[in-house]
Amino acid sequence: MLKSLALASAMTLAVLSPAVCADDLTPAEAKAREIYQNVVEIRSARGQGKVPEVVDYLVSEFTAAGFAEDDIAVTEYDSEGETVEGLMVWLRAEDPVAKPIVLLAHMDVVDALEKDWVRKPFQLVEEEGYFFGRGTSDNKYGLTNLTQTFLRLKQEGYVPSRDLVLVFSGDEETSMTSTMAQAKWVADNIDPAFVLNSDAGGLTLNEEGAPVDFMVQGAEKTYATFEITVKNPGGHSSRPRADNAIYELADALKAIEGYKFPVNESKLTRSFLGTAGRKRLDRLGWAMRTFSEDPTNEEAIELLRKDPSTVGTIGTTCIATMLRAGHAENALPQSATATVNCRIFPGEGVELTQSRLEEVIANEDVQFEIIGDVTETPESGMREDVLAALSKSLEARGFDEVEIVPYMSSGGTDGMHYRGYGYTTLGIGGSGAKPNDTFAHGLNERKLVDQFYGGLDHWMIILKDLSGDAAQD
Incomplete structure (x- = not known):
């Protein structure tokens, strides 16, 4: 209002x-x-x-x-x-x-x-x-x-x-x-x-503070948070059950930890990786350049997935961020819940992501609930007038040689x-x-x-x- x-x-x-x-x-x-x-x-x-x-x-x-x-x-x-x-x-x-x-x-x-x-x-x-x-x-x-x-x-x-x-x-x-x-x-x-x-967006600087390139955000991954819950009748801690909500939830989280979502790419992300990779002489730079040319290259994919700065660029990621379980130190847990935050590659969607998590967990007793509203959006195309104006700003700062690089943000x-x-x-x-x-x-x-x-x-x-x-x- x-x-x-x-x-x-x-x-x-x-x-x-x-x-x-x-x-x-x-x-x-x-x-x-x-x-x-x-x-x-x-x-x-x-x-x-x-x-x-x-x-x-x-x-x-x-x-x-x-x-x-x-x-x-x-x-x-x-x-x-x-x-x-x-x-x-x-x-x-x-x-x-x-x-x-x-x-x-x-x-x-x-x-x-x-x-x-x-x-x-x-x-x-x-x-x-x-x-x-x-x-x-x-x-x-x-x-x-x-x-x-x-x-x-x-x-x-x-x-x-x-x-x-x-x-x-x-x-x-x-x-x-x-x-x-x-x-x-x-x-x-x-x-x-x-x-x-x-x-x-903004300038990327090297360790000496010199500008390397100017990043323009043209897309964002979908932000979605799930609560996954296991419920159990519980009981007295002196009489352990064969099933336990905390252990079952732990198994589910370990399954998520070990799962790698299918590799995905777009014209924007491949362009970004190719441009950024040309500025690096290390193995990660090689992987970025290689993936931009061949997104099926397994060695490049493995290197990109190991680095926190690039793992989110080549597909969906889901990570556990919060836990709560049990109600008393001397009672078996009646419920255990974990918060799992996912950053979903444009075009994949929340339903597909949830179904993949359910499949890898392989336990029908694990309940899923989406927390909050979810917004799925397409990539934005670059506008020549905006890029031209941005170039004038960079030139005024003495950065006219700095390359403008479109990218997809893993955050929201x-x-x-x-x-x-x-x-x-x-x-x-x-x-x-x-x-x-x-x-x-x-x-x-x-x-x-x-x-x-x-x-x-x-x-x-x-x-x-x-x-x-x-x-x-």
């Missing part, structure tokens, strides 16, 4: 610590850092009730920059018993010559426990060339970058030739209730030409729901990271400081190019 902006604006905004800005930052850089600190330091994780606080803060920034009340819409949803808000902001054209562009980011984060972190997770800390804090990478950098871009465009008095619309969701990391509702509203009321996502983002409505949705985040250097969803999440500042013109260049006088659908 849409929430009154007047009500949102009247809410008390959180008093946040002032940003500590270096003397050599430009006013735009200092403002971006201030926004970054403020949003990172709001614990907008499930169960904390803090997403509305992020919304209120951002609304105050947009309002102060001169966005009219009619240009800002706050949405409100019930997500898993918690009120979650979303935010939409328009930079409007006076006489649109093309359909709008929708721009995505999410305001929530995976929660973090202070006792497990080296630094406080909900305090922005700048050390060792990094910004540390939960969400510094996923996705409060994207949130900050799009926000500061709109503020700068408004300050410049820029009037686009087509509407530009920010759509910020509030529970992308959990149920995606706000995401799905916003996507439907966008489809029904905005009908954009295409959608650009800040929560995917808001973008899947927009693809589900038939919109080309491309992930083109503005910063970069070294291999395994973000720790998104994990401990001590971080963002390279030079990448934070280096990407601040990214969306400015792209949006001006795509919403200039020559803009087309």
Whole structure:
């Protein structure tokens, strides 16, 4: 539901610590850092009730920059018993010559426990060339970058030739209730030409921090979670039964562990592996190149499956992530349940995946239940106008030799729901990271400081190019 902006604006905004800005930052850089600190330091994780606080803060920034009340819409949803808000902001054209562009980011984060972190997770800390804090990478950098871009465009008095619309969701990391509702509203009321996502893609850096390529997310695997359960009459622990719910569940999990889903590929994934493989001189690079040419090569498949960075690119994967069982230490378990998370290759579908798991488990007593809603979406084709605008952004940063590489993401983002409505949705985040250097969803999440500042013109260049006088659908 849409929430009154007047009500949102009247809410008390959180008093946040002032940003500590270096003397050599430009006013735009200092403002971006201030926004970054403020949003990172709001614990907008499930169960904390803090997403509305992020919304209120951002609304105050947009309002102060001169966005009219009619240009800002706050949405409100019930997500898993918690009120979650979303935010939409328009930079409007006076006489649109093309359909709008929708721009995505999410305001929530995976929660973090202070006792497990080296630094406080909900305090922005700048050390060792990094910004540390939960969400510094996923996705409060994207949130900050799009926000500061709109503020700068408004300050410049820029009037686009087509509407530009920010759509910020509030529970992308959990149920995606706000995401799905916003996507439907966008489809029904905005009908954009295409959608650009800040929560995917970006520069790949080598260990020295030099750019290797720019990744453009053009597809996502289907995200599906099963609970598999074994039930049993139970009894007293002093009188063990021949059948035991925990043991049966353990057998099922071991069967899943040992199962390899059939290899799958698409033009996009083969192109990605071929391009990425040419930049590596090791055995994994050989496997990537070989698979791109011959996806039946067993040696290449074995090497790709052994590496966490490539296993999800060549087929469906399912992995156990949670367990619960029993009710007392001196009683036989009456039930045992495991959570199994699957990332399903486009086109295979949830039903086929479940049937394969049931077949490999080979135990009719194991019950399956799908948790949450499942969205299956097709690949997005690349748009030449977006790639041309992206090339201009890279050239402005001195990266004109960097190759643009389309890829399929093994994770899930808001973008899947927009693809589900038939919109080309491309992930083109503005910063970069070294291999395994973000720790998104994990401990001590971080963002390279030079990448934070280096990407601040990214969306400015792209949006001006795509919403200039020559803009087309």
